[in-house]
Amino acid sequence: MTAAALASYLLTGLAGASSLFLVAAGLSLIFGVTRIVNFAHGSFFMLGLYLAATLVEAFGRTPLGFWGGVLLASAAVGVFGTIVEILILRRLYGAPELLQLLATFAVVLIVKDAALWLWGPEDVLGPRAPGLRGAVVIFGRAVPEYDLLLIALGPAVLGALWLLLARTRFGRLVRAATEDREMASALGVDQARLFTLVFALGSALAGLGGALQLPREPASLGLDLAIVADAFVVVVVGGLGSLPGAFLAALLIAELKALCIGLGVSKLTLVIEFLVMAIVLAIRPHGLLGRPEAAPRASAVDADGAGSTPPLAWILLGAACLLPLVLGGYPLVLAIDVLILALFAASLRWLVGPAGLVSFGHAAFFGLGAYAAGIATVKLGWPMAASLALAPVAAGIGAIAFSLVAVRLSGVYLAMLSLAFAQIVWSLAFQWDALTGGSNGLVGVWPSADVSGKPAYYLLTLAVVALAWLALRRFERGRLGHAIRAVRDSPLRAEAVGLDVSGLRRAALLVSGALAGLAGGLFAFSKGSLSPETLSIPRSVDGLVMVLLGGLASPFGPILGAGLFTWLQDEAARRVDFWRALVGLVILALVFFVPRGLAGFFGTHRR
Amino acid sequence: MTLLSAAGLTKAYGGVRAVDGVDLAVDAGQMVAMIGPNGAGKSTCFGMIGGQIRPDAGRVQLDGVDITAYLPKARARLGLGRTFQVAQVFTSMSVGENLAVATRGAALPLLLDRVGLAGAADRPAAALAYADIKRLELALALATGPRLLLMDEPTAGMAPAERRSLMTLIAGLARDDGLAVLFTEHDIDVVFGHANRILVLDRGKLIAAGAPAAIRADARVRAVYLGHGDGSC
Numbered sequence: 001m002t003a004a005a006l007a008s009y010l011l012t013g014l015a016g017a018s019s020l021f022l023v024a025a026g027l028s029l030i031f032g033v034t035r036i037v038n039f040a041h042g043s044f045f046m047l048g049l050y051l052a053a054t055l056v057e058a059f060g061r062t063p064l065g066f067w068g069g070v071l072l073a074s075a076a077v078g079v080f081g082t083i084v085e086i087l088i089l090r091r092l093y094g095a096p097e098l099l100q101l102l103a104t105f106a107v108v109l110i111v112k113d114a115a116l117w118l119w120g121p122e123d124v125l126g127p128r129a130p131g132l133r134g135a136v137v138i139f140g141r142a143v144p145e146y147d148l149l150l151i152a153l154g155p156a157v158l159g160a161l162w163l164l165l166a167r168t169r170f171g172r173l174v175r176a177a178t179e180d181r182e183m184a185s186a187l188g189v190d191q192a193r194l195f196t197l198v199f200a201l202g203s204a205l206a207g208l209g210g211a212l213q214l215p216r217e218p219a220s221l222g223l224d225l226a227i228v229a230d231a232f233v234v235v236v237v238g239g240l241g242s243l244p245g246a247f248l249a250a251l252l253i254a255e256l257k258a259l260c261i262g263l264g265v266s267k268l269t270l271v272i273e274f275l276v277m278a279i280v281l282a283i284r285p286h287g288l289l290g291r292p293e294a295a296p297r298a299s300a301v302d303a304d305g306a307g308s309t310p311p312l313a314w315i316l317l318g319a320a321c322l323l324p325l326v327l328g329g330y331p332l333v334l335a336i337d338v339l340i341l342a343l344f345a346a347s348l349r350w351l352v353g354p355a356g357l358v359s360f361g362h363a364a365f366f367g368l369g370a371y372a373a374g375i376a377t378v379k380l381g382w383p384m385a386a387s388l389a390l391a392p393v394a395a396g397i398g399a400i401a402f403s404l405v406a407v408r409l410s411g412v413y414l415a416m417l418s419l420a421f422a423q424i425v426w427s428l429a430f431q432w433d434a435l436t437g438g439s440n441g442l443v444g445v446w447p448s449a450d451v452s453g454k455p456a457y458y459l460l461t462l463a464v465v466a467l468a469w470l471a472l473r474r475f476e477r478g479r480l481g482h483a484i485r486a487v488r489d490s491p492l493r494a495e496a497v498g499l500d501v502s503g504l505r506r507a508a509l510l511v512s513g514a515l516a517g518l519a520g521g522l523f524a525f526s527k528g529s530l531s532p533e534t535l536s537i538p539r540s541v542d543g544l545v546m547v548l549l550g551g552l553a554s555p556f557g558p559i560l561g562a563g564l565f566t567w568l569q570d571e572a573a574r575r576v577d578f579w580r581a582l583v584g585l586v587i588l589a590l591v592f593f594v595p596r597g598l599a600g601f602f603g604t605h606r607r
Numbered sequence: 608m609t610l611l612s613a614a615g616l617t618k619a620y621g622g623v624r625a626v627d628g629v630d631l632a633v634d635a636g637q638m639v640a641m642i643g644p645n646g647a648g649k650s651t652c653f654g655m656i657g658g659q660i661r662p663d664a665g666r667v668q669l670d671g672v673d674i675t676a677y678l679p680k681a682r683a684r685l686g687l688g689r690t691f692q693v694a695q696v697f698t699s700m701s702v703g704e705n706l707a708v709a710t711r712g713a714a715l716p717l718l719l720d721r722v723g724l725a726g727a728a729d730r731p732a733a734a735l736a737y738a739d740i741k742r743l744e745l746a747l748a749l750a751t752g753p754r755l756l757l758m759d760e761p762t763a764g765m766a767p768a769e770r771r772s773l774m775t776l777i778a779g780l781a782r783d784d785g786l787a788v789l790f791t792e793h794d795i796d797v798v799f800g801h802a803n804r805i806l807v808l809d810r811g812k813l814i815a816a817g818a819p820a821a822i823r824a825d826a827r828v829r830a831v832y833l834g835h836g837d838g839s840c
Contacts, residue, residue: 486705495683496688
């Protein structure tokens with residue numbers, strides 16, 4: 001590559017960095033002040049892009065129409081963000097992180113279906129910017145004028161935000177709240193108003209980032225999660241709450257991505273983000289310019305469901321064995337789904353509850369297991385038993401890889417990192433055609449002949465899931481399980497009595513990942529085919545909803561949650577077009593009205 | 608016999624030297640108090656000895672082994688136990704489960720009896736009164752069989768009678784088991800009633816060290832610390 005070509009790729013990278021920064025800046029501001037990680041931030045971006053496309057079309061493709069449309073779209077998203085803050089988030093500032101994250105994810109689901117309803121499933125293509133349609137030849141290559149504008153805009157917005165924070169009363173309040181929330185409230189700052197304003201500003205920035213992408217990419221329904229994963233990486237690498245950090249990280253990541261494309265290794269762009277994040281966090285756990293997090297908020301303390309396995313469990317198991325006698329066809333297929341999801345949810349409950357590690361990307365391990373089993377069967381011709389055994393191993397290896405970066409983090413950092421990890425694993429499944437079949441997925445993952453009938457496969461699944469569940473329960477109540485819970489309760493004390501905090505967190509992740517992988521393996525053979533959907537972010541969230549539905553406190557919660565969730569989703573998908581939005585509403589209802597879960601409701605655990 | 612020694616301990620936060628070249632030593636069987644006004648650098652000093660804070664300069668030795676670069680868990684295994692200013696216990700577990708995590712099969716009833724929690728093994732930690740949480744934390748610190756005990760404000764938040772009984776208990780551990788104890792304390796009565804030696808810190812620097820009587824007579828100490836009032840600060 002010549003120096004000129006290199007320079008032109010770097011220019012492209014700069015333009016990418018600007019749009020990345022706009023999204024990340026809003027996320028970082030909101031987190032800094034409210035301590036809420038806003039999953040809906042990518043949705044705000046997506047909304048900005050859709051709105052801009054519609055508005056510019058309505059205003060006419062003149063410079064005034066274009067820029068008017070872009071700014072109005074940004075403002076509209078700001079207003080929408082304000083509404084979300086007032087209606088939903090304001091009630092959750094004191095709630096556990098998991099509930100906050102789930103609530104913002106509910107917004108993601110609702111916005112997605114709203115966009116589907118308003119704009120339809122097809123991508124919406126925007127016009128190019130009037131007056132900036134041309135290209136300028138720099139270093140012998142054509143660089144779009146619009147890119148040059150974006151390159152200038154990133155630093156300009158950073159400068160404007162800096163002025164706002166440094167010179168205005170609002171800015172001083174924002175900085176005070178970011179640095180010391182209690183102090184700020186003690187000084188008589190009207191928190192509610194400040195939070196709303198910051199949320200409005202942050203949302204408007206995300207909307208602006210989206211609207212400005214109008215000439216560069218079409219509006220599509222998948223943008224929300226793709227963008228929020230990118231923004232998470234930028235914010236974590238830059239340091240949560242630090243705007244200059246976010247700018248620096250956006251620059252670093254966008255340039256490295258541009259370089260990968262320039263060098264002809266575009267596949268590498270998928271993992272480069274994760275590599276950057278891994279290296280930065282290994283050296284600076286709080287990001288490039290971030291500062292150590294205050295002590296993590298106490299997690300929801302729960303009982304461990306000690307005591308022997310109640311007779312009810314054995315009765316249920318007996319009944320479950322007899323189920324194929326009365327159920328057949330579709331209901332039995334659903335029953336298999338419930339069992340598999342119960343194991344998935346149980347592995348997640350163990351991680352989020354007793355181990356205290358919030359994961360928003362648990363589907364990555366489920367998918368690693370499913371794909372490992374699928375690839376071993378289809379591509380390597382392994383027998384089913386061997387493929388199924390490979391599933392937890394592959395997912396366990398994935399969990400260890402993830403833990404290398406993750407064990408030093410906690411709370412929201414970990415949640416964001418897990419989402420980014422899942423997004424990367426998803427991209428691999430989506431784009432590595434030769435191995436995973438890409439977007440078409442894998443077909444022909446059939447179980448061996450002796451369990452190919454639904455009743456037989458059901459019984460196999462029941463046996464595997466019951467054993468795994470019992471093993472997890474034993475582990476949780478054993479010496480290692482207690483040590484892991486001790487690390488959750490007080491990392492300081494755990495270290496001071498000589499426990500290996502990082503090692504125990506790694507063990508917790510390994511156990512959880514391997515069991516999720518086992519569930520994934522069972523899933524692969526139950527469906528016969530796999531697609532990247534298997535490990536998409538919504539599946540991670542499904543898992544969390546099941547856990548929340550059942551309640552964190554009881555090991556029986558996941559079983560109850562998986563059953564209820566599968567039934568609800570099946571009913572909703574059959575009766576309602578916009579079932580995603582419905583799931584979003586159900587999540588909000590859970591978060592507001594039954595935050596301790598249904599198992600807590602029925603009192604199947606002590607305390 | 609010197610069990611803990613630190614030399615030239617220094618830590619700065621953004622240009623402010625929280626701890627500046629502190630030297631100290633604690634012998635086995637000795638109770639040493641570290642006192643000083645708020646912000647003198649006591650907790651930072653403790654953090655550097657306990658391994659929670661990495662010093663900018665200086666060395667820490669435990670029984671002749673240089674532990675400056677050791678993580679807290681490695682220090683624990685070498686015989687360093689500690690309690691924190693805000694008591695740290697495993698709140699989701701019972702008292703017995705707490706100790707089972709910390710010990711490797713040591714005699715549980717004996718430990719509970721020692722700290723005055725006999726018969727409380729099955730009580731949930733979350734249901735304990737704060738004084739009992741402090742006792743549980745002490746039991747957790749003792750469960751690993753330490754030779755040196757670091758106690759950051761061991762009696763904070765306790766009623767006077769409870770303070771005396773806890774400190775008597777700790778003094779007994781030092782005397783009978785040869786445990787070395789280094790503690791910070793705001794309550795001057797507790798300090799002068801129990802310490803064999805006192806270290807006085809002011810603005811990050813060690814300004815005096817010696818027996819209680821000598822410290823009481825030290826003009827500089829009276830000026831910067833005791834002179835503030837009646838000694839209850």
